[in-house]
Structure formats: structure tokens, C-alpha cells
Amino acid sequence: MTHERAVFATDDPAVRIYPLLTATVVPRPIAWISTRSAEGIGNLAPHSFYTVACANPPIVQFTSVGDKDTLRNVRETREFVVNLAAAPMLDPVNASSARFDPRVDEAEALGIRLEPSLMVSVPRVAEAPASIECRLHSVIELGDSTIVLGDVLAVTVLRTALAADGLPDMSALQPLSRLGRDEWGHPPAVFALDRPDVPGGS
Numbered sequence: 001m002t003h004e005r006a007v008f009a010t011d012d013p014a015v016r017i018y019p020l021l022t023a024t025v026v027p028r029p030i031a032w033i034s035t036r037s038a039e040g041i042g043n044l045a046p047h048s049f050y051t052v053a054c055a056n057p058p059i060v061q062f063t064s065v066g067d068k069d070t071l072r073n074v075r076e077t078r079e080f081v082v083n084l085a086a087a088p089m090l091d092p093v094n095a096s097s098a099r100f101d102p103r104v105d106e107a108e109a110l111g112i113r114l115e116p117s118l119m120v121s122v123p124r125v126a127e128a129p130a131s132i133e134c135r136l137h138s139v140i141e142l143g144d145s146t147i148v149l150g151d152v153l154a155v156t157v158l159r160t161a162l163a164a165d166g167l168p169d170m171s172a173l174q175p176l177s178r179l180g181r182d183e184w185g186h187p188p189a190v191f192a193l194d195r196p197d198v199p200g201g202s
């Protein structure tokens with residue numbers, strides 16, 4: 001058994017850093033983001049550079065690699081909804097990542113049912129088991145990418161997707177994940193483990 005490592009230095013022009021990073025930072029949750037342009041044209045697109053950015057105040061973030069309709073819409077209207085990309089929605093989630101004309105509403109084109117959100121004018125995906133309604137907090141420009149931070153105004157979860165403790169239940173959410181290349185992850189096996197109070201404790 002060898003412990004020799006391949007080294008990918010980012011100053012080596014032969015290194016394909018984007019596919020290397022996306023195949024290394026895995027699995028990533030998928031934010032299926034609904035937005036609206038200033039003219040009112042709807043948009044829906046998956047973004048896997050996505051996570052919680054701050055606990056209090058609650059803020060989530062996603063990254064647009066390049067200028068996309070989602071980013072432009074968020075800049076224009078300052079609102080977006082993160083819809084959880086659940087396993088039964090795999091095909092529509094993937095289909096919505098195609099390069100649609102900005103004047104085309106992906107949800108309309110693909111027959112994805114939307115319904116009104118509570119706190120923002122952007123609708124949510126009706127079949128998504130959970131949605132996070134956001135108002136733009138700020139953007140951070142980084143090279144070819146832009147981080148979008150959104151204040152969480154409300155989280156809505158299907159009652160049938162809540163466990164007895166009132167929190168979303170993984171087995172009901174069935175979240176898809178994004179891996180490297182064109183690979184996707186099925187919902188993972190889940191186990192619970194107590195967090196130790198003291199180092200070495202159990």
C-alpha cells in the first residue's frame with residue numbers, strides 16, 4: 001500500500017482546477033433557486049456551491065460561476081428562494097440547468113409547478129419538500145465567481161417531511177447532491193452519534 005500523493009499545484013497550467021475542486025469538495029447540496037427578473041420573467045436553476053453562511057442572523061449563500069440569469073435577477077429584485085432538490089425531481093432539476101434563453105421561464109417550459117411564497121414575491125417549487133425564502137444581503141465578487149448572501153426570511157417545510165421532533169426528516173427530504181464530473185449523489189445513509197462534551201469523551 002502506497003501513501004504517495006498526486007500534487008495539483010494551482011500555479012501549474014496543466015492542472016484543471018475547476019473539475020479537480022468539484023470532484024474533491026463532495027458531496028454538495030443542491031439549491032434549486034427560483035428568481036424573477038425586474039420584468040417579471042421567472043427563472044429556475046440548480047446551484048451546488050451552496051451552504052449556510054451564518055447562523056444568527058440566518059444567512060445562506062450560493063455562488064454563481066460567471067454571470068447567469070439567477071445572479072442578474074437577484075441583483076435586480078433582491079429576492080430568491082432556495083428550493084430543496086429532492087430525488088423525485090432529479091430530471092427537472094437537471095433539465096433546468098440547460099442554457100435557456102433569459103426570456104424563457106424554465107418552470108413554465110419544463111412544466112414544473114410553482115406556488116406563491118410567504119415572504120417574497122418569487123414563487124417556490126410546489127413539489128420541493130423544503131424552501132428557504134431569502135432577501136439579498138450582499139454579494140461578494142471573487143474573480144470569475146460571485147457569492148450571493150441572502151437573509152433567510154422564512155423556511156417552509158411540508159408537514160409530511162417533519163420528524164417527531166419538529167425538524168425536517170432526511171428520509172422524507174431525500175436530498176440529491178452534486179459530486180464531481182457529471183455525477184450526482186443519492187440521499188445518503190444516515191446515522192446519529194452523540195457529540196462528546198470533552199475531548200476523548202463519548
Ligand SMILES: Cc1cc2nc3c(=O)[nH]c(=O)nc-3n(C[C@H](O)[C@H](O)[C@H](O)COP(=O)(O)O)c2cc1C
Binds near residue numbers: 093
Ligand atoms: C447539479 C448542478 C449544480 C450546479 N451548480 C452550479 C453552481 O453552484 N453555480 C453555477 O454558477 N452554476 C451551477 N450549475 C450550472 C447552472 O445551473 C447553469 O449554468 C444554469 O444554466 C444557470 O441558469 P440561469 O442562467 O438561468 O441562472 C449547476 C448545474 C447542475 C446540474
